[in-house]
Structure formats: structure tokens, C-alpha cells
Amino acid sequence: MTVPVIAVAPLVHGREDSAARQVAAQIDGACRELGFFVVAGHGVPEQLRGDLDAAAREFFALPDTTKADIAMPRAGLAWRGWFPVGGELTSGRPDLKEGIYFGAEHGPTHQGVQAGRPLHGANLFPEHPPQLRRLVLAYLDALTALGQQVLEGIALGLGLPRGWFADNLTRDPVALFRIFHYPPSEPAADDWGVGEHTDYGLLTLLGQAGNAGLQVRSGDGWVDVPPDPDTFVCNLGDMLERLTGGRYLSTPHRVRNVSGAERLSYPFFLDPSWEATVDRLPIVERPPDDDAAAATRWDHASVHGFTGTYGDYLTEKVAKVFPELASGAGSG
């Protein structure tokens, strides 16, 4: 089993022809079979990706005491900023990684900030390197656009109108971006850069900057995702599995960096609007077996069972990975 590579240029260029439909059919196949595919032909400038990688490396090379100037607790409920190695948990266990959390830049008058919603607010940018601010904001814009284009392909593949996601779920999407730095793992140690998990939202576009270590679940085994600096790894989150009644897979994945070198990665998450409720699509004929779905899932929680808005779902998930930041979080 390998992760299929899909050249999405016809979607990026807004084409409505047989080339776009062919891409949509390829995406549909990958979403049913593996829940993972590699996005080529995406049009995100190499210069932007390269400059961001260089700036991120500069930041992570700083001493922890300097990086702590933008430590996550300083952003409060906005849940942004830097966390040290071991500061994030997966299934209750600390990950061997440090990172910076970013999101769409919200000023004080943004309605989500005014309403006191978690995960809304201004980003924390470091003093050094100063260009990180500009690069992260440009990258958020570029990846939000690409994510919406991939969602157009997913809509077409599901037999929905092309603009279905933007019209129904992602008019004001929750867009989250992280930069992770995984120090090398000792080959004999029993540790994970990120333990097995699924992503929460609609889709993730992961830049790996040529660094190996990502593995995807396939049946009883794990498939290595080859690193390639020119493509993004796209995987579906829980909300697509829920929408499609399990036809599309939110596939578990994990990271262990045994390359002997530093590993940087750039996951970008395009999620439903905060206020959206994510209901099963009418095209799903047979509702999923909720208990069976939960029993086999990594966290024993079914994606089909919850009620509420996407914001509620996300808040509950993030509270698990950063328990000390969660006290005081309401659903806003």
C-alpha cells in the first residue's frame, strides 16, 4: 500500500472540465481507501515554503528561555504560541516535540474574540526572527485557499455541487496552523513524536519539508509516508468521516523521528466554521453503527455520536491535549 499522489492543478485553476472531474474521482478513491493522499501541483510558492522553513529553524535554535517569550499560557484561551518538548499530550502521554500554534489572525473586534471563544485571538509572534510573522500570515492565506480548492474536489467526488463546503461549512472556516520540531528519538527508546491520533476537522495539509517520520494506519499495519519537500500530505479529519457516515476515513497516523536529524513539520488544518453543526449528508444511505465505530477507534469516541457545534467538538479535543490550559474554557 502506498499513498497516492494526486496532481490538483485543475482544481487550483478553477477548471470545470473533465480534467477537474478526473482529479475529483481520484480524490474520492483515496478518501474511501486510505483517507490520505499526496497533493502535487498545488501552486504554493517554493520561495514561501523555503523561507518559512529557514525562519522556523532559526526560531527553534533559540534557547528555551527566549522561546518562552511567546509561551502558550500568554495567549490564554486563544491557545497560540510556543510549547516546549513534552508540553503536548496524545492519549495522555507527552509527545517528543516542541512547536508553535498559530491560527487565523483575529483582532480585538473579531466577533469570536468579542464572544470569548476559545482558539480565537491574535497570534503570538517572536521578536526573532522578525520575518516569521509575515511568512506565517502569507502561508495561512495560501493554505486556506488551497484547502478550499481541495474541498471543491471532495465535493465533486461526493456528487455535491462544487461550492458545497464553502456554502455550508467553511464560509468562515477555523484555520489552524502549527510548526513542529521533533528532536531525534533514540532508536531504542519507547517514545513518540506524536502518538497515534486522528485529526479533528475536515482536512489537514501537511508540509514535511523533506523530513521522514510520518506513518499512516492501513488495516493492521503502518505505511511510511515518503517525505517530499514539493508536495503536501493531505488527510481527512473526523468531520469528513462524520459527514459521510464513515464512507470517507479519518485515518490514524503517528510520527517518530528516527532519522538522526531534526525534523520540522508544517501541519495546516482547515475545519468547519465555529458555529457550524456538522450533519450527515443526505447521500449517505445507511447510518453508521456508532458503537462499533467507537470500539475500534484510537480514542474509543465515535465521531458520529456527538451533538453541538464544531466549536464545541474542537474545544473538548484541545482540552485533552493541553489540560493545563483548559481550566476556564467555556464554549462561547
Ligand code: OGA
Ligand atoms: C498533526 C500531525 C504530523 C507531523 O499535527 O496532527 O499529525 O508530521 N502532524 O507533524
Ligand code: NI
Ligand atoms: Ni495529525
